[in-house]
Amino acid sequence: MTDKERPPVPERLPVPVVDAHTHLDACGAVTAADVAAMAGRAEAAGIGALVTVADDLSSARWAAEASTWDSRVFAAVAIHPTRTKDFGAAEQSEIERLAAGDRVVAIGETGLDHYWDYSPHDAQEAAFRWHIGLAKRTGKTLMIHDRDAHEDILRVLAEEGAPERVVFHCFSGDAGFARRCLDAGYFLSFAGTVTFRNARDLQEAAKLVPMDRFLVETDAPFLTPHPFRGRPNEPYCTTYTVRYLAELRGQCVEDVASAACRNAENVFRLPSVTA
Template sequence: MSTRRDERPPVPEPLPVPAVDAHTHLDACGCETAADVHAMVDRAAAAGVTRVVTVADDLASARWVAEASTWDDRVLAAVALHPTRTKDFGEAERAELERLAGHPRVVAVGESGLDYYWDYAPHDAQQEAFRWHIDLAKRVGKPLMIHDRDAHEDILRILDEEGAPDTVVFHCFSGDAEFARRCVAAGYVLSFAGTVTFRNARALRAAALEVPADQLLVETDAPFLTPHPYRGRPNEPYCAAYTVRDLAALRGVDVADLASTSTATAERVFRLGQVPVP
């Protein structure tokens, strides 16, 4: 069993319409070189997941994702400091993130937000960093990609106090139906990871029914949160195809329709048509 849990899930048959993995971590999946990235994105493309947004969580990762986005035209990037890493966040770090956020293939500022589950950074440090990232997203004119763990009310409060950027994406949405309705009413985009396929995630599955098609994204958050029925095994961008199919069944729509609408949302949110080819 332990060997099996170390194995990647099988690559599923390709989706009928190409999809986008709106949030993944290629470096955490084991990619180091351009060849690694090509191989991983090739596996994703074989399942119909033809583009990915690889997301940073610290400065080293931010440098890497920006560079990796130039190795393959199917890879886009997002840069920020993860809230659990904000205990020491000085001017040098801010200046470098601002520089990287201006990279032409960086399509979002993220993931930033609040994480009250872990105690790696004080809440006040997280909140101050979150406010800075909100301002950065507005200054560079790119979407803000939010990490929200056990911090729903403070996330909404700070967005309201600072004035939200034009586009806000709740990565790996974790709220219930009522919170989803509040986010939808505010115009925010909700991105669902493999957790929405878990059969014990009743509140989250109910939330996924509240989101209009044009405010819904699909992601993997790989290498974490592998979708059902492979929960606990290594995750990769191709596994977004499992989540697309599960979400389509949950919402009572055709798989091609959900893939098409979520891809159109990703193209609009991340302005993929305006990203220069490397």
């Protein structure tokens, strides 16, 4: 296997789960056939549904459309914080239109990114506040991107008043930050980063999250779980993260998978994946 090859499709989970955050278009999907192929590989590994997430206007249009091509696929739409430099009325109107779609289950990913400097912090914050309002108007889940911005994320959520359901996608905090998010009623979604050897603080956070408050995701094509870090990621790799979390938490795989699936169904108001 080379660094350009996808990891092998793992053994199927005993119960299906939901990949709570992926980017099928960035994984190379263009057509309905591409989406079906990726969803099929995921289903073979026990991933019964997935949420494909937008990061710009073009991606949002594609995600909303792709979610109508396959019953296993749902969508989230927003403008990524690193792309908010020119976020104006036209973009807002289009995102609001797309968010009304029946298979669009979340407003995301939105939030703050203090690692990259593609967009000024004030533009990011203004867009984040607008997306929070959209989540509240539509009654849909807010999906948060938080990179090096923990305190400001919590501040803005407190100032605006958080929507009913908030998910920290690819949670990146330590145990202390996890407790603060949990105390506020938020859900934490764990990606392949939790499996990385240098992720001890994140692993401590993952240990303490109650069974009814965590999700699993890939953020594919990025953040492929250990031992395949650096290779292309796809939704089926959620299975590797589920098995790692079970070992980390000292729980059986079936219990962790069942909890992650139930939580995703509740958070995103999905039809039952196990039906």
